[in-house]
Amino acid sequence: MTTKRWEITNPDETKVQAVQQALAISQIAAKILVARGLDTPELAKAFLHIDENALHDPFLMYGMEAAVERIHRAVAEKEKIVVYGDYDADGITSSTVLKSALIDLGADVHHVIPNRFIDGYGPSERLFKEFAEEGYHLIITVDNGIAGNGPIDVAKALGVDVIVTDHHEAGAELPNADIIIHPRHPEGNYPFGELAGVGVAFKLAQALLGKFPEHLLEFVAIGTIADLVPLVDENRYLVKAGLKRLTTTTNIALQALAKIAGTELSDITEETVGFSFGPRLNALGRLGDAAPAVDFMLNDHIEEAAAMATMLNDKNKERQKIVADLTQQAIDMVENIAEIRDAQVLVVAEEGWNAGVVGIVASRLVEKYYKPTIVLGIDIEKGIAKGSARSIEGFNMYKELDTCRDVMIAFGGHPMAAGMTLEMENVDELRNRLHAQSLLSLSPEDLIPVVKIDLPITVDEINVDAIDDIRKLAPFGSQFAKPQYGILNTQIKSMRKIGANEDHVKMELSNGGNTLDAIGFHKGFMADELTQGIDVSFTGDLQINEWNGNRKPQLLINDVKTEQWQLFDIRGGNKISKWLQKIPMDSTTFVAFKKETVDYFSSLIPKEIQLYDEKASKDDYFSFVVLLDLPQSAEQLQTMLALVEPSRIYAHFFVANSHLFDGLPTREQFIWYYSFLKQRKEFHLRHHLNDLAKHKGWSRAMLIFMTQVFFELKFVTIENGLAKIVENPQKREITSAEIYIERTEQVALEQKLLYAKYTDLRRWFEECLQPQTVSEEEL
Known part of the structure; x- marks a missing residue:
């Protein structure tokens, strides 16, 4: 049963009705909008029907005009330009977007993505020196650079101009780049500060091309979804428009990627992008060199694109295996090493761990233990530990790491995720400091995972049309997450384990009249923890189960609880x-x-x-x-x-x-048996009891019980298996015998309980x- 805190939003019914009527949507869809603060018809309509008016002029971004002028000059003068990206899906799509725009302008442009195992994250002094030696005059970073002060100083000293485009948290001291384009630039006033790296690159591309580059929207959607930035405001429009273009894309690489992932482009959603495209693009940089992923995105040869898509798929399978192995090793460390287990911030490190997947492992540990977590791979030869952090609500990982920058070589990131490199001997010091800091910032309640339920609904509100209607609210993502529904105090009509190993559970829920199918993947244990006939509350996602031409609503179970014994x-x-x-x-x-x-x-x-x-x-x-x-x-x-x-x-x-099934002998049976013994005077139980039982059709146990009653009441004596009648015994009721009373109570208890x-x-x-x-x- 759940150990999580359920926070349930109960939207104002009056506002729900107003939104529902004004937008002609289902009651559930209206409830979601009101629960998310879109509680007037005007706000809900603007959100639901977002259009190009949500876009902001790229020249509102600080430094944009200077960047456009410098890049156009570089193109005109045939200067060599390098687009310097990052090795995740956001960095890959950012590189693709900007390189594509520069190619359209006729630029002499190349792209480079640092190898995380050689150069780490962000600007690399080694690579920047190489760019200078190879005659590059302009470096444009995408999805990185805001924390690359040292390498940027080196590039400047070597006569190379640097334009930084980034969206990560800026430190106290900005790098000495020629131009910095950042949606939250301290001297800027851009209306929306939550663009992904690819969003910033797209705004630069738009400014360079002098038009809205619709042909790049597919890449913006993929990178924005994969980077988990808030899907509101400008991001929401870019993703929505990008997903629409993806359904009919003519891009050879994206068609090949969809095919290898088993995804129909016509049915693509933010979920298929997040779970099918993102991981495959990320896999390349997690295991090695991510630069070929940009070549793949820009490839227009069917055979080459198919081969590269297969390679991405194979890399993703390899990544999945490594993640599973490392996660188990990390769990073993947490469970068996007291100083790790007892800290409020988990910090685990091990030699040889792949730095490319430790972020995923950190996420798995947060899911399991609900503590801020850092997972580090140690390089003994270099004497360093490099890894990733994932956090929980209430613990700003970036700020907490910022107070520990004296024990780190480099770090960067966001409140909920970060990357860092430190001397291996400082791992324990970092754990101790973060634990001490967490005692000040995290309350015991903060360490209890929260399930935020957008709205309670009843079984009779759920139907196929309502679920179809909910898709109109998409795309879902950060700050507009997929709704979490609460079906409160319903009953389980049927329940069974399913799957080859009975790992899953299938239920039918009922509110007395209507029923709803529910399924819990990897939740087979629920069948052992729940019983029928009690009120049970469920949270989860509503889906449509399509099978053999039939469409039925279904709850995908996330969590469950009951207040009843x-x-x-x-x-x-x-x-x-x-x-x-x-x-x-x-x-x-x-x-x-x-x-x-x-x-x-x-x-x-x-x-x-x-x-x-x-x-x-x-x-x-x-x-x-x-x-x-x-x-x-x-x-x-x-x-x-x-x-x-x-x-x-x-x-x-x-x-x-x-x-129970022997029951109690009747009064008539006692009378007959006593008369039988009285006539015989004595009866050898061992020799003849079975014959008597067979003759009367009674059980042997019943005859033994009656004999014991007679013995207790002193009607007979028993010695060496021989029962002898007692002459003129004291008159006593059969029912007064203690053994009779005990058996009566035993039979009643068996009837009542067993x-x-x-x-x-x-x-x-x-x-x-x-x-x-x-x-x-x-x-």
């Missing part, structure tokens, strides 16, 4: 190992009411079994309780439940010898767990 029926489960796997050992108490039960299960259950003690306190129990056997009485179990107030009850109720229907058993437990109230008359 649950009863898990494991009665009659002879395969203990099977149901034992479904029980979380660390939070469960195994309870037995009989000593012989403890002895029986002690070798089968890898945890101490607690023999019920009426003197025990609530602290002696976990909130999950397994009832291994039947209590001595219903009252005994009721007393325990009132004390413990368990949130989960696993009912096993093992009975070595059940008496053999009852699940619904009846739950009702009985429900009554036991109801808080007891006291009337005024009783006080």
